[in-house]
Amino acid sequence: MPEAKPDNRLVSRRGLLGGTAAAAAALSAPVAAQGDASIEWKMVTSWPKNLPGPGVTAQRIADQVGKMSGGRFRIRLYAAGELVPALGVFDAVSAGTAQMAHTASFFWQGKVPASVFFTAAPFGLLPNEHISWIEQGGGQELWDKLYAPFGIKPVMAGNTGVQMGGWYKKKLSGLEDLKGLKIRMPGLGGEVMRRLGATPVSLPPGELFQALQTGVLDATEFLGPWSDRSMGFQKAASFYYTPGFHEPNGTGEALFNETALNGLPEDLRTILLEACRAENGRALAESDWQNATSLQILQEKDGVEVVPYPDEIISALRTETKSVLEAFADSDPVSREIYESHAAARDRMAPWSDVAMRRFLAARDGSV
Amino acid sequence: MPEAKPDNRLVSRRGLLGGTAAAAAALSAPVAAQGDASIEWKMVTSWPKNLPGPGVTAQRIADQVGKMSGGRFRIRLYAAGELVPALGVFDAVSAGTAQMAHTASFFWQGKVPASVFFTAAPFGLLPNEHISWIEQGGGQELWDKLYAPFGIKPVMAGNTGVQMGGWYKKKLSGLEDLKGLKIRMPGLGGEVMRRLGATPVSLPPGELFQALQTGVLDATEFLGPWSDRSMGFQKAASFYYTPGFHEPNGTGEALFNETALNGLPEDLRTILLEACRAENGRALAESDWQNATSLQILQEKDGVEVVPYPDEIISALRTETKSVLEAFADSDPVSREIYESHAAARDRMAPWSDVAMRRFLAARDGSV
Numbered sequence: 001m002p003e004a005k006p007d008n009r010l011v012s013r014r015g016l017l018g019g020t021a022a023a024a025a026a027l028s029a030p031v032a033a034q035g036d037a038s039i040e041w042k043m044v045t046s047w048p049k050n051l052p053g054p055g056v057t058a059q060r061i062a063d064q065v066g067k068m069s070g071g072r073f074r075i076r077l078y079a080a081g082e083l084v085p086a087l088g089v090f091d092a093v094s095a096g097t098a099q100m101a102h103t104a105s106f107f108w109q110g111k112v113p114a115s116v117f118f119t120a121a122p123f124g125l126l127p128n129e130h131i132s133w134i135e136q137g138g139g140q141e142l143w144d145k146l147y148a149p150f151g152i153k154p155v156m157a158g159n160t161g162v163q164m165g166g167w168y169k170k171k172l173s174g175l176e177d178l179k180g181l182k183i184r185m186p187g188l189g190g191e192v193m194r195r196l197g198a199t200p201v202s203l204p205p206g207e208l209f210q211a212l213q214t215g216v217l218d219a220t221e222f223l224g225p226w227s228d229r230s231m232g233f234q235k236a237a238s239f240y241y242t243p244g245f246h247e248p249n250g251t252g253e254a255l256f257n258e259t260a261l262n263g264l265p266e267d268l269r270t271i272l273l274e275a276c277r278a279e280n281g282r283a284l285a286e287s288d289w290q291n292a293t294s295l296q297i298l299q300e301k302d303g304v305e306v307v308p309y310p311d312e313i314i315s316a317l318r319t320e321t322k323s324v325l326e327a328f329a330d331s332d333p334v335s336r337e338i339y340e341s342h343a344a345a346r347d348r349m350a351p352w353s354d355v356a357m358r359r360f361l362a363a364r365d366g367s368v
Numbered sequence: 369m370p371e372a373k374p375d376n377r378l379v380s381r382r383g384l385l386g387g388t389a390a391a392a393a394a395l396s397a398p399v400a401a402q403g404d405a406s407i408e409w410k411m412v413t414s415w416p417k418n419l420p421g422p423g424v425t426a427q428r429i430a431d432q433v434g435k436m437s438g439g440r441f442r443i444r445l446y447a448a449g450e451l452v453p454a455l456g457v458f459d460a461v462s463a464g465t466a467q468m469a470h471t472a473s474f475f476w477q478g479k480v481p482a483s484v485f486f487t488a489a490p491f492g493l494l495p496n497e498h499i500s501w502i503e504q505g506g507g508q509e510l511w512d513k514l515y516a517p518f519g520i521k522p523v524m525a526g527n528t529g530v531q532m533g534g535w536y537k538k539k540l541s542g543l544e545d546l547k548g549l550k551i552r553m554p555g556l557g558g559e560v561m562r563r564l565g566a567t568p569v570s571l572p573p574g575e576l577f578q579a580l581q582t583g584v585l586d587a588t589e590f591l592g593p594w595s596d597r598s599m600g601f602q603k604a605a606s607f608y609y610t611p612g613f614h615e616p617n618g619t620g621e622a623l624f625n626e627t628a629l630n631g632l633p634e635d636l637r638t639i640l641l642e643a644c645r646a647e648n649g650r651a652l653a654e655s656d657w658q659n660a661t662s663l664q665i666l667q668e669k670d671g672v673e674v675v676p677y678p679d680e681i682i683s684a685l686r687t688e689t690k691s692v693l694e695a696f697a698d699s700d701p702v703s704r705e706i707y708e709s710h711a712a713a714r715d716r717m718a719p720w721s722d723v724a725m726r727r728f729l730a731a732r733d734g735s736v
Contacts, residue, residue: 064638064642067634067635067638068436068635068638068639068642069635070633070634070635123731123732126725126728126729127496128495128496128649128652128653128656129656131649131650131652131653132653132654132656132657132660134653135650135653135654135657136653136654136657136658137657161724162724162725162728163724164723164724224724225720242723242724242727242728243723243724243727243728243731244724244728245728245731245732248728248732265438266435266438267435267436267437267438270432270435270436271436271639274432274436274642274643274646275642277646277649277650278642278645278646278649280649280650281496281499281645281646281648281649281652282499282503282645282648284496284499284649285496285499285500285502285503285504286500286503286504288496288497288500288717288720288721289500289503289504289505289716289717290504291720291724292500292716292717292719292720292721293716295719295720295723296716296719299719306723308727309731314731315734317731318731318732318734348657348660348661348664349656349657349660350729350732350733351660351663351664351667352593352656352659352660352663353656353660353729354729354733355532355610355611355663355674356529356530356531356532356592356610356611356612356659357494357530357725357726357729358725358726358729358730358733358735359610359611359676360494360530360610360611360612360613360616361494361718361721361722361725361726362611362726363491363611363613363677363682363685363686364491364613364616364686364718365718365722365726366683366686367722367726
């Protein structure tokens with residue numbers, strides 16, 4: 001585990017000053033107490049360099065930490081594959097190969113199943129509701145507990161917002177149309193679809209467009225209009241479904257090696273955590289703005305039709321989600337604990353979001 | 369205007385070191401370049417000390433700046449009335465009596481009418497949409513322009529969330545019931561109500577409960593369930609209306625004296641701005657959580673009935689809002705510019721919020 005290095009400039013100056021070294025050391029004492037030794041960290045990420053959304057957030061965290069620390073704390077960012085593979089960042093932080101990572105918790109489902117709840121759960125929490133759960137409703141403590149065996153401390157760092165339901169080549173009339181439907185939808189949402197008769201297909205992002213175009217897939221979800229349009233899905237399918245029942249939130253995850261984090265002086269640790277926290281509002285605002293812009297282009301220029309899932313399908317998705325999540329919670333005690341905390345937060349937040357946000361949106365848009 | 373003071377400890381040590389002063393000065397140079405002189409600022413606020421929501425946000429900004437700067441930048445908070453009155457903070461920052469303030473932009477409507485848009489406009493932007501407008505849609509530049517004549521730089525710092533529509537002693541059947549209704553609703557929302565036949569009454573917060581109880585008021589808006597319940601309105605009126613058409617957002621405002629802000633070294637300036645930015649997600653999450661909790665208590669224990677405005681009233685409010693805002697925009701060129709930028713952001717964001725958020729909320733809650 002690389003530790004904080006002493007500032008080389010400081011060391012060589014001390015050497016140069018010769019006889020004044022003791023005085024210089026005394027003088028620099030309060031500075032060292034403030035963590036003025038120059039510290040360099042590695043941040044491994046699961047994204048290509050400057051990927052719109054999460055890649056930009058990761059770079060901005062590194063940049064802001066550098067600025068706020070006056071250059072005393074430098075974080076070097078490694079794109080996916082540069083130091084470790086995209087999905088190797090959890091193990092790298094656990095082992096101390098890198099002091100931190102920027103990634104998303106749902107990647108670790110194979111290792112720690114309940115990690116998925118810290119990105120999103122089907123019919124779960126919207127971005128602001130999710131932040132409320134983590135910061136006010138006990139979510140952070142459970143997230144900490146989940147990763148503690150790996151020597152990792154997680155925090156929220158950015159948000160890509162609410163997802164769309166996905167791209168379909170044919171319009172859905174009702175539940176019958178889901179039978180045999182070849183759809184890319186990973187995780188719990190895919191399991192819900194499977195129980196309704198669809199066939200979830202697992203494919204990496206780079207192969208999705210061609211698979212949709214050639215008919216290997218009948219449908220695929222990915223993210224929101226901003227990313228989806230850059231993937232070109234609008235050239236392979238015309239119907240863009242809503243809502244993204246399976247992923248109503250897109251919290252980015254910063255992972256810290258606990259020993260490295262605890263070894264930081266308090267000022268630099270606070271700077272690092274505050275830089276991550278600032279991204280929760282900033283990245284979401286950027287994603288929402290870009291999603292809104294791309295949605296308009298998709299509808300007005302690309303001829304895409306935005307379609308709500310038929311009521312019959314929504315209702316069945318909701319019912320199956322309940323039993324999929326219940327079954328999931330039975331897998332181990334910590335999954336049960338996290339599922340119940342998440343469900344309690346949803347039950348607490350939902351009536352307020354309905355009264356305050358949904359009613360306002362309906363009134364503004366003239367739906368009432 | 370108090371300037372950054374040199375660190376006294378550093379000065380006295382230099383004196384003590386005598387002959388090594390030159391060497392010491394050379395050594396401490398990079399430290400000084402990082403803004404290591406001890407700086408003290410005054411933050412005046414429009415809130416009682418630690419007022420839930422904005423008062424807590426203001427104190428947290430001061431605390432986080434202290435921690436992130438390792439104590440080099442200390443901000444002393446003054447509650448409303450301690451140094452200047454609640455509504456004297458704008459002038460105090462402009463004059464340099466205090467280097468910064470924590471407040472809300474709609475207080476300055478008498479001085480700069482368009483300032484109201486930087487808190488909320490009737491049928492305007494939800495919290496996340498507002499952040500998108502400010503950070504992505506040109507809102508910050510217009511806000512800067514609006515306050516530049518006063519030597520003030522504004523930024524967002526916290527958010528109290530979506531408001532409720534207000535407390536009514538009698539249920540509303542339709543537009544007829546607004547005629548002669550004595551309601552407390554300040555600003556543009558009050559003007560909309562006036563055009564629909566209501567009588568807006570101006571009263572300070574401390575007098576609202578009694579006025580509602582004795583019938584001086586038939587109705588009053590205030591904020592959301594968290595604050596409203598602490599005001600006791602549920603003991604004077606039984607019907608809690610939604611949506612808060614007049615204030616869908618509650619952005620807190622940090623004001624900086626421009627000379628003071630520009631005089632900060634880059635590290636401390638970045639720390640200060642990032643501490644304000646981190647509150648946008650954090651304070652909103654806290655307000656939403658507390659509002660959700662209080663809403664539940666109001667309904668289950670206090671016997672309050674949450675009632676949506678009748679469609680006829682919503683529709684009339686929307687129509688009148690349009691003409692009130694148009695008339696407002698005619699008052700001066702900068703008001704027109706801000707109105708148009710805000711309207712463009714709303715028109716861009718609304719379809720995305722409808723497709724992504726409203727559809728999800730409806731599906732989750734079983735409204736479809």
